[in-house]
Amino acid sequence: MNLILLGPPGAGKGTQARMLGEARKLIQLSTGDMLRAAVAAGTEIGKLAKETMEAGKLVSDDVVIGIISERIDEPDCRDGFILDGFPRTVAQAEVLDELLVQKNKTLDAVIEIKVDDERLVKRITGRYTCAKCGEGYHEEFRRPEKDGICDKCAGTEFSRRKDDNEETVRSRLTAYHTQTVPLIGYYGNSGRLKSVDGMLEINSVAKQIEVALTEL
Numbered sequence: 001m002n003l004i005l006l007g008p009p010g011a012g013k014g015t016q017a018r019m020l021g022e023a024r025k026l027i028q029l030s031t032g033d034m035l036r037a038a039v040a041a042g043t044e045i046g047k048l049a050k051e052t053m054e055a056g057k058l059v060s061d062d063v064v065i066g067i068i069s070e071r072i073d074e075p076d077c078r079d080g081f082i083l084d085g086f087p088r089t090v091a092q093a094e095v096l097d098e099l100l101v102q103k104n105k106t107l108d109a110v111i112e113i114k115v116d117d118e119r120l121v122k123r124i125t126g127r128y129t130c131a132k133c134g135e136g137y138h139e140e141f142r143r144p145e146k147d148g149i150c151d152k153c154a155g156t157e158f159s160r161r162k163d164d165n166e167e168t169v170r171s172r173l174t175a176y177h178t179q180t181v182p183l184i185g186y187y188g189n190s191g192r193l194k195s196v197d198g199m200l201e202i203n204s205v206a207k208q209i210e211v212a213l214t215e216l
């Protein structure tokens with residue numbers, strides 16, 4: 001199964017992609033994580049993307065399409081993947097449809113996670129991540145079982161994203177509303193879209209996604 005998780009910054013795409021990926025043995029493909037890795041490694045793509053990401057704007061379609069197209073060809077994607085944060089513009093969605101046809105793959109579902117803007121700011125400004133395994137946490141909504149120790153890998157170092165401040169979040173939200181929201185119509189017309197209430201707690205959202213996938 002190949003699917004897209006669509007939603008604004010902080011909606012829970014990464015959280016749900018990790019859970020669903022473990023449950024259904026699907027590979028999480030986060031363009032945000034890939035771009036952050038490129039920035040950290042100082043590659044050409046990283047150098048191109050750094051400022052744009054820190055300003056909360058979208059990186060160019062060509063760059064992200066190139067990254068995703070190569071990544072989908074890797075052998076671990078053969079049995080299914082979850083696109084987390086891609087596509088984000090109608091142009092990206094159109095090219096993705098073409099790529100999937102060329103690669104003889106299908107798109108089985110698009111799940112939209114809906115959350116109000118004000119809640120998103122709170123989610124993002126309280127987020128932190130295990131520096132070793134990438135597991136995501138929140139100061140209020142998702143604390144590790146033992147303070148300061150990652151539930152998944154027992155790591156004790158955590159990091160915060162450079163773009164997780166209130167000012168940048170506002171511009172990421174503007175980018176979402178102007179450039180990504182049109183995808184809801186794009187996929188809605190094709191009958192592949194299901195929406196879930198992302199305002200509920202993490203496990204309830206996961207359950208809704210499972211139900212949506214069985215209905216499709």
Ligand code: AP5
Pocket residue numbers: 007008009010011012013014015016030031032033035052053054056057058059060061064084085086087088092123124126127128136137138139141142172198199200201202205
């Ligand atoms: P990206 O990394 O994709 O960031 P984003 O879309 O802004 O989304 P986030 O990762 O911030 O949120 P999320 O939905 O994954 O939420 P999470 O699960 O962590 O992109 C970053 C940048 O890269 C972009 O701004 C752009 O510059 C560039 N980029 C990436 N892809 C691109 C593309 N295709 N085209 C162009 N540019 C691109 O949850 C957030 C927090 O809330 C966590 O702390 C979590 O524990 C908590 N939480 C999650 N769910 C719940 C819940 N139900 N209840 C309570 N708390 C919850």
Ligand code: MG
Pocket residue numbers: 013014015030032
């Ligand atoms: Mg994410």
